[in-house]
Amino acid sequence: MRVLVPFDATDPKSRLAPVLDPDERRAFATAMLEDVLAAIRETGHDPLVASTEPIEVDASLRVDDRPLDPLIDDAIEGEAPLAVVMADLALATPAALEDLFETAGDVVAAPGRQAGTNALVVRDGSFRVDYHGASFRDHRERANNEGLDFATVDSFRLSTDVDDPRDLLEVLVHGSGRATAWLREAGFAVAVIDGEPRARR
Amino acid sequence: MRVLVPFDATDPKSRLAPVLDPDERRAFATAMLEDVLAAIRETGHDPLVASTEPIEVDASLRVDDRPLDPLIDDAIEGEAPLAVVMADLALATPAALEDLFETAGDVVAAPGRQAGTNALVVRDGSFRVDYHGASFRDHRERANNEGLDFATVDSFRLSTDVDDPRDLLEVLVHGSGRATAWLREAGFAVAVIDGEPRARR
Numbered sequence: 001m002r003v004l005v006p007f008d009a010t011d012p013k014s015r016l017a018p019v020l021d022p023d024e025r026r027a028f029a030t031a032m033l034e035d036v037l038a039a040i041r042e043t044g045h046d047p048l049v050a051s052t053e054p055i056e057v058d059a060s061l062r063v064d065d066r067p068l069d070p071l072i073d074d075a076i077e078g079e080a081p082l083a084v085v086m087a088d089l090a091l092a093t094p095a096a097l098e099d100l101f102e103t104a105g106d107v108v109a110a111p112g113r114q115a116g117t118n119a120l121v122v123r124d125g126s127f128r129v130d131y132h133g134a135s136f137r138d139h140r141e142r143a144n145n146e147g148l149d150f151a152t153v154d155s156f157r158l159s160t161d162v163d164d165p166r167d168l169l170e171v172l173v174h175g176s177g178r179a180t181a182w183l184r185e186a187g188f189a190v191a192v193i194d195g196e197p198r199a200r201r
Numbered sequence: 202m203r204v205l206v207p208f209d210a211t212d213p214k215s216r217l218a219p220v221l222d223p224d225e226r227r228a229f230a231t232a233m234l235e236d237v238l239a240a241i242r243e244t245g246h247d248p249l250v251a252s253t254e255p256i257e258v259d260a261s262l263r264v265d266d267r268p269l270d271p272l273i274d275d276a277i278e279g280e281a282p283l284a285v286v287m288a289d290l291a292l293a294t295p296a297a298l299e300d301l302f303e304t305a306g307d308v309v310a311a312p313g314r315q316a317g318t319n320a321l322v323v324r325d326g327s328f329r330v331d332y333h334g335a336s337f338r339d340h341r342e343r344a345n346n347e348g349l350d351f352a353t354v355d356s357f358r359l360s361t362d363v364d365d366p367r368d369l370l371e372v373l374v375h376g377s378g379r380a381t382a383w384l385r386e387a388g389f390a391v392a393v394i395d396g397e398p399r400a401r402r
Contacts, residue, residue, distance in 0.1 A: 096355055111357055113314070114367065115374045115391070115398040134391050134398035137374050154297055156312055159357040166315065173316045173338050190316070190335050197316040197335035 001101060001121070003045045003083040004075050006068055007033055009053040013088070015164045019201070020186075028182055032090045032162060033057065035177035040085065042094035043101060049087075050075075068131045080125035086118050090171045090179040091157040100158065105151030107143040110158035111136045118161050124148050168199035202302060202322070204246045204284040205276050207269055208234055210254040214289070216365045220402070221387075229383055233291045233363060234258065236378035241286065243295035244302060250288075251276075269332045281326035287319050291372045291380040292358040301359065306352030308344040311359035312337045319362050325349050369400035 012029035013020070020028060033049070037059050040047040049057055052065040064071050076082050083101060085092070100110050100119050107127055112118035115134035127148060130138045143150035160170050171180050172190050183199070191200040213230035221229060234250070238260050241248040250258050253266040265272050277283050284302060286293070301311050301320050308328055313319035316335035328349060331339045344351035361371050372381050373391050384400070392401040
């Protein structure tokens, strides 16, 4: 199965701006992308990066600067069955992705926190995505409204997308790949401040 | 296996104070506790509630107002193998708990977000817990330092403890038990505000 990995190469991980400068955000986002691609490859599936700008990456690359929804909808229409995996799932493991890829259903989703959809398998070419707002709820409703079987996978690792500074703690505590190594080399470590664990430089 | 469920009946879910008054917090915390107990019972295991004050609950009850660590350590020493499941895992399912209970290891942990430990199985009576700070990291380190096998279960549902107002969104979107029903009856619904999903009254 083709696994589409959308990547924002233009202004990656903008919500990490309070703790990482633009070059650092680019390097960290690339490290996470490489971790995701490595995990996908270990499942035996074929990743395709859809990047907003040309990048150097050891995978098939499609440059497409359209918003997420039309980009993914076109891929579903032309290439279903198709998986879509977000590029910032720094904790993704081959086991968690295999669970996603092997779960039966016309639409199979791995929920992200705060009602997001972090990974998706679409086996029906008529399905259309909506990644804005409460996307998990909306994808479930759309599938139900269209009579498509909707299934979920229950994975902490796939639920963890790395968007804001608090998420760096998850990468430090639970990660073991390039993104975790990058953070450590950049000087980040776990600190407990007023009883609350935090990723701090 | 005995499954200990610690419950703060004195000032439950204090971080929800911005959106729920004290009576509401007590009612919502009790609904979550009942969901957790029902999920545990469906696995065939035997829940024991350790409450800081006497409460009415359809389960074995131990009233103990000590802090979490000595309370749990005593139970491990006397009753291992023992599971410890937090009372605010409103999304816990029998399947996710079964995965936890059946995973081999001297110490098996279900990570919570922000380096927490939301559920734990301890099969070695010498293990001691530390629920403060980065407890997942600390439990892993302690197990490793003592030569105990440490394993994890990968579950979004078990990773979701309900502590602060943002967490109510998870209960609304992914829940189906008493806690979700309570929130809906209290007037909470999913609203998308400036593109961000939120639980709002």
